[in-house]
Amino acid sequence: MPTLEDVARRAGVSTATVSKVLSNTPYFTEATRNKVMLAVKEIGYVPNLAARALSSGRTQIIAVVFPYVYDAIFADPRILCVMEGIDAECNLRGYNLLISTPRLIEGAVDENYLQLIQSGYLDGVIALNHVPFASVLDPVLKKGIPAVSIGGHAAAYSVSSDHHAGGVLIMQHLLELGHRRIGIITVPDNINIGTEQLLQGIRDAAQAHGLNFDDLPKAVGDYSTASGADGAAQLLQQHPDLTALLCLNDRMAMGALQEAHRLGLRVPDQLTITGYDDIPAAATTVPPLTTIDQHSLTTGYEASRMLFDLLDGQKPESKIIPVELVIRSSSAPPIR
Amino acid sequence: MPTLEDVARRAGVSTATVSKVLSNTPYFTEATRNKVMLAVKEIGYVPNLAARALSSGRTQIIAVVFPYVYDAIFADPRILCVMEGIDAECNLRGYNLLISTPRLIEGAVDENYLQLIQSGYLDGVIALNHVPFASVLDPVLKKGIPAVSIGGHAAAYSVSSDHHAGGVLIMQHLLELGHRRIGIITVPDNINIGTEQLLQGIRDAAQAHGLNFDDLPKAVGDYSTASGADGAAQLLQQHPDLTALLCLNDRMAMGALQEAHRLGLRVPDQLTITGYDDIPAAATTVPPLTTIDQHSLTTGYEASRMLFDLLDGQKPESKIIPVELVIRSSSAPPIR
DNA sequence: AAGCAATAGTTAAACGCTTAACTCTATAGC
DNA sequence: GCTATAGAGTTAAGCGTTTAACTATTGCTT
Numbered sequence: 001m002p003t004l005e006d007v008a009r010r011a012g013v014s015t016a017t018v019s020k021v022l023s024n025t026p027y028f029t030e031a032t033r034n035k036v037m038l039a040v041k042e043i044g045y046v047p048n049l050a051a052r053a054l055s056s057g058r059t060q061i062i063a064v065v066f067p068y069v070y071d072a073i074f075a076d077p078r079i080l081c082v083m084e085g086i087d088a089e090c091n092l093r094g095y096n097l098l099i100s101t102p103r104l105i106e107g108a109v110d111e112n113y114l115q116l117i118q119s120g121y122l123d124g125v126i127a128l129n130h131v132p133f134a135s136v137l138d139p140v141l142k143k144g145i146p147a148v149s150i151g152g153h154a155a156a157y158s159v160s161s162d163h164h165a166g167g168v169l170i171m172q173h174l175l176e177l178g179h180r181r182i183g184i185i186t187v188p189d190n191i192n193i194g195t196e197q198l199l200q201g202i203r204d205a206a207q208a209h210g211l212n213f214d215d216l217p218k219a220v221g222d223y224s225t226a227s228g229a230d231g232a233a234q235l236l237q238q239h240p241d242l243t244a245l246l247c248l249n250d251r252m253a254m255g256a257l258q259e260a261h262r263l264g265l266r267v268p269d270q271l272t273i274t275g276y277d278d279i280p281a282a283a284t285t286v287p288p289l290t291t292i293d294q295h296s297l298t299t300g301y302e303a304s305r306m307l308f309d310l311l312d313g314q315k316p317e318s319k320i321i322p323v324e325l326v327i328r329s330s331s332a333p334p335i336r
Numbered sequence: 337m338p339t340l341e342d343v344a345r346r347a348g349v350s351t352a353t354v355s356k357v358l359s360n361t362p363y364f365t366e367a368t369r370n371k372v373m374l375a376v377k378e379i380g381y382v383p384n385l386a387a388r389a390l391s392s393g394r395t396q397i398i399a400v401v402f403p404y405v406y407d408a409i410f411a412d413p414r415i416l417c418v419m420e421g422i423d424a425e426c427n428l429r430g431y432n433l434l435i436s437t438p439r440l441i442e443g444a445v446d447e448n449y450l451q452l453i454q455s456g457y458l459d460g461v462i463a464l465n466h467v468p469f470a471s472v473l474d475p476v477l478k479k480g481i482p483a484v485s486i487g488g489h490a491a492a493y494s495v496s497s498d499h500h501a502g503g504v505l506i507m508q509h510l511l512e513l514g515h516r517r518i519g520i521i522t523v524p525d526n527i528n529i530g531t532e533q534l535l536q537g538i539r540d541a542a543q544a545h546g547l548n549f550d551d552l553p554k555a556v557g558d559y560s561t562a563s564g565a566d567g568a569a570q571l572l573q574q575h576p577d578l579t580a581l582l583c584l585n586d587r588m589a590m591g592a593l594q595e596a597h598r599l600g601l602r603v604p605d606q607l608t609i610t611g612y613d614d615i616p617a618a619a620t621t622v623p624p625l626t627t628i629d630q631h632s633l634t635t636g637y638e639a640s641r642m643l644f645d646l647l648d649g650q651k652p653e654s655k656i657i658p659v660e661l662v663i664r665s666s667s668a669p670p671i672r
Numbered sequence: 673a674a675g676c677a678a679t680a681g682t683t684a685a686a687c688g689c690t691t692a693a694c695t696c697t698a699t700a701g702c
Numbered sequence: 703g704c705t706a707t708a709g710a711g712t713t714a715a716g717c718g719t720t721t722a723a724c725t726a727t728t729g730c731t732t
Binding site (some may be wrong): 286 | 386427436448451517569
Binding site for chain 2 (some may be wrong): 687
């Protein structure tokens with residue numbers, strides 16, 4: 001492979017000149033620039049990234065990390081939408097995207113991940129908030145790598161959804177339709193800040209309508225479709241009088257939908273089911289899901305923009321992405 | 337950050353010794369090894385990957401590339417299953433996963449991608465077969481980077497599904513149920529080899545049952561759910577007597593399901609709908625989809641194993657992953 | 673006792689780039 | 703005429719590893 005030196009020789013200049021011309025340093029004549037560019041084209045020179053990284057300390061690689069939790073990360077469409085936003089922005093800027101899915105062995109982050117963080121291979125990190133979030137992001141911050149978190153982390157720049165508003169919106173929607181006997185398919189406590197805010201929103205909306213959140217029947221799922229079906233089964237068996245199921249994500253709502261169908265319950269006529277996230281599939285279920293759009297693509301986009309600002313030496317403001325109630329056909333007034 | 341030299345000084349040996357001990361080169365006493373290891377622990381040394389890469393020519397990075405085609409890659413659950421298999425294997429081996437989604441501007445691969453390939457940053461490549469496949473994989477092969485393709489490429493090691501068998505299986509299933517008036521929701525020609533094989537399988541099965549493939553009504557989609565709905569609408573309007581819809585992927589089948597529901601057609605009683613891929617969502621639609629399981633996870637797993645074999649200097653055999661008919665509830669005999 | 677192989681470790685060059693510090697005009701200001 | 707400054711380019715010192723080639727010691731053959 002041709003090196004800087006080959007280009008320099010061919011263009012009749014020094015390697016420093018080539019390097020600087022290539023990085024658009026000022027103070028070169030057009031003639032010199034042209035000579036260099038021509039030589040580059042002629043011998044098909046492409047910079048060696050490892051050498052560049054070693055010398056400059058920058059790798060042009062940013063990592064997206066999501067702890068491997070519950071089921072496979074790649075199974076969660078919500079995360080993929082975020083990824084897409086990130087990918088698009090990185091592509092635009094000529095950065096490369098590395099994916100890291102640290103395994104968590106008994107609470108400890110895996111060794112490979114730690115090595116990667118320490119290795120100097122990463123110019124920046126975008127981390128998805130999840131259970132063992134601190135343990136994943138802390139090494140990054142300690143090492144001083146620019147990082148932004150999606151979902152919030154006290155010590156980091158972050159972009160998160162307005163989950164409190166989301167909780168209020170979806171619960172309000174149910175209440176305004178006239179539902180009172182509402183089952184909730186939730187996830188284990190302390191999963192992340194977002195979930196707490198969401199639950200608080202639901203609680204507040206309930207209270208505003210004179211309903212006590214703590215009295216509402218609940219089932220605990222794990223975000224997966226299957227757990228949604230299980231939760232629905234359990235809830236409907238113990239509380240056959242429920243008129244609505246509020247699910248903390250779309251996948252669990254899809255499971256609930258499936259279970260309702262299995263039980264011969266027509267949605268939304270006999271049972272209202274709502275989701276959260278607005279993943280692509282939510283629009284194509286039968287019936288399509290009423291849900292909360294988190295604007296995942298925007299979230300990914302904003303996260304990368306924020307990271308690039310950080311890399312440019314700026315101090316960006318943490319951002320809160322507004323959410324939106326999307327009313328489709330899985331919700332209707334309860335039957336009297 | 338501490339360097340090799342710091343470790344060497346502390347352990348009272350040369351940097352070469354440290355480097356070799358760390359890479360398990362033979363001919364060192366236990367005492368020396370321990371001294372080195374102790375020093376490493378004490379000062380928290382982590383190798384600098386860029387330096388290592390420059391010096392050794394290996395980066396510990398492998399790239400998964402999928403051309404950006406139609407809609408976002410990240411929207412395709414089938415691909416994500418494959419990714420998961422790849423990710424798991426890379427994680428095990430301590431390799432890092434870089435994702436590249438080259439944009440295709442007027443048939444040409446984007447410049448960033450080409451640079452990445454040439455840059456020496458990649459130890460290996462796994463490429464997903466898609467429309468402009470050659471243009472994406474050719475630079476990789478030319479550069480001599482170990483590569484495996486998923487879906488088949490004449491010049492490369494590959495792992496692919498037995499699409500011909502898949503086509504036969506799904507069509508046979510329909511025919512054996514007694515369907516004859518079958519609509520096909522397909523994709524544009526020449527998308528990739530896999531699709532051609534699949535169509536050939538369908539054709540062969542049709543012929544074996546005395547049905548001429550070319551006479552079957554067809555609609556052309558683009559893999560997306562929406563295009564499946566459109567295709568179904570179009571097909572059912574022009575051919576109201578159809579008793580089954582064979583869709584070339586699950587997402588289009590989900591769209592068809594949705595359209596059937598909109599038209600008030602009960603599936604499978606009044607209309608049979610089948611998919612292909614067996615993405616996770618296929619099991620949770622209402623009704624769950626009859627489809628072909630491509631074993632996407634295995635595919636990803638095998639692809640990375642093959643790549644690692646290649647990196648180990650072996651010459652692996654290209655592999656064909658068997659497929660499997662998964663009969664769920666979206667298919668039934670036609671009404672008489 | 674010489675020769676050799678195996679063991680244990682070192683030296684120093686190389687990997688390909690960036691960049692601080694430097695040189696050498698040419699022009700401008702006073 | 704002398705200094706300052708801006709423009710155009712070069713020199714050479716790293717960046718932190720790996721690794722080929724080398725030295726030195728020990729033990730075993732013959």
